[in-house]
Amino acid sequence: MGISRDSRHKRAHTGAKRAQYRKKRKFELGRQAANTKIGAKRIHTVRVRGGNIKFRALRLDTGNFSWGSEASTRKARIIRVVYNASNNELVRTNTLVKGAIIEIDAAPFRQWYESHYAIPIGRRAQKTGAEATAEDPLNKKRSNHVLRKIESRKEQSKVDQALADQFAAGRVLARISSRPGQSGRADGYILEGKELDFYVRRLKARKA
Amino acid sequence: MAEQTQKAFQSQIGIFQNPKLTGKKRTVRRWYKDVGLGFKTPREAIEGHYIDKKCPFTSDKVSIRGRILTGVVISVGKMERTIIIRREYLHYIPKYNRYEKRHKNLAAHMSPCFVGVEVGDVVTVGQCRPLSKTVRFNVLRVQKKIVKGAKSFAKF
Numbered sequence: 001m002g003i004s005r006d007s008r009h010k011r012a013h014t015g016a017k018r019a020q021y022r023k024k025r026k027f028e029l030g031r032q033a034a035n036t037k038i039g040a041k042r043i044h045t046v047r048v049r050g051g052n053i054k055f056r057a058l059r060l061d062t063g064n065f066s067w068g069s070e071a072s073t074r075k076a077r078i079i080r081v082v083y084n085a086s087n088n089e090l091v092r093t094n095t096l097v098k099g100a101i102i103e104i105d106a107a108p109f110r111q112w113y114e115s116h117y118a119i120p121i122g123r124r125a126q127k128t129g130a131e132a133t134a135e136d137p138l139n140k141k142r143s144n145h146v147l148r149k150i151e152s153r154k155e156q157s158k159v160d161q162a163l164a165d166q167f168a169a170g171r172v173l174a175r176i177s178s179r180p181g182q183s184g185r186a187d188g189y190i191l192e193g194k195e196l197d198f199y200v201r202r203l204k205a206r207k208a
Numbered sequence: 209m210a211e212q213t214q215k216a217f218q219s220q221i222g223i224f225q226n227p228k229l230t231g232k233k234r235t236v237r238r239w240y241k242d243v244g245l246g247f248k249t250p251r252e253a254i255e256g257h258y259i260d261k262k263c264p265f266t267s268d269k270v271s272i273r274g275r276i277l278t279g280v281v282i283s284v285g286k287m288e289r290t291i292i293i294r295r296e297y298l299h300y301i302p303k304y305n306r307y308e309k310r311h312k313n314l315a316a317h318m319s320p321c322f323v324g325v326e327v328g329d330v331v332t333v334g335q336c337r338p339l340s341k342t343v344r345f346n347v348l349r350v351q352k353k354i355v356k357g358a359k360s361f362a363k364f
Binding site: 007010013068069085086099156158160192193194195198199202 | 212214215216217219224225226227228229315341342
């Protein structure tokens, strides 16, 4: 352990160099960064001050992501890191940190949407014959009560075009809002609205 | 918009702008609070569009507690959203029965809701948690400098 979080080694507000008058203390310790990557789940536990435990995620492959405007949260697979405002290196190495923009698997959300609204989202136009099975959430048999509920939800089912396009590709942009190196989880929310426009523009500018 | 100047999307945390809702409603939902202690929250904080996670009026993260001090602005615009204040006081020397002038400088965070603050304005700051290495205070109220002649030809 050589990482310390003290401010005694820094210059004072006036610019004066502070003399060292004591050694490093345990309560000002710092630990190595987790640098959580994408892969089969690997989490180490750390005993911290007070006897409490932190879960240092070293590798994660799934996270709990929420679709805000639909109030639906599902566990989804993390595919890759796409943007990081702080450091491009973290994008190159696919490191999961809080605030990173990632691509997640859209399948759980599409299944939820189709069973909730009975409207296809992001579906490729052809293949009409093969899909009409009883298992398909679009076509399965529903009771009268459920059909009436679906009718009442119809006008709220509109999804933003930018988001619907992502469903067609099977990958949705999301932002990590938990701290994987502290809690051991990579949870977050799906980007929508102005935030989605912001990051889509950034990504397009980078590709160009 | 004009306030998205950083690489990450700037927004008030905890305020969800539901893209489904914006039908007839106004543009963005904005959160603001009353800092207490009789300080009026500026109109620009309520109606503005800036995002500042260290603003005492529009951020849930900083609360004003502890000391409330006043001082004169001596430096503005050199640091992002931070100003330097000078506080003068008299120190008594018992041997000579007299006073000497002393001063201390103080770095304070200034929210974008205070527009047009210049050197020489008197400012009231309130103590908050450490916001950076030297900043522990947040500007709460600005009183413009009183110009004796009242014919303010300052710039132009």
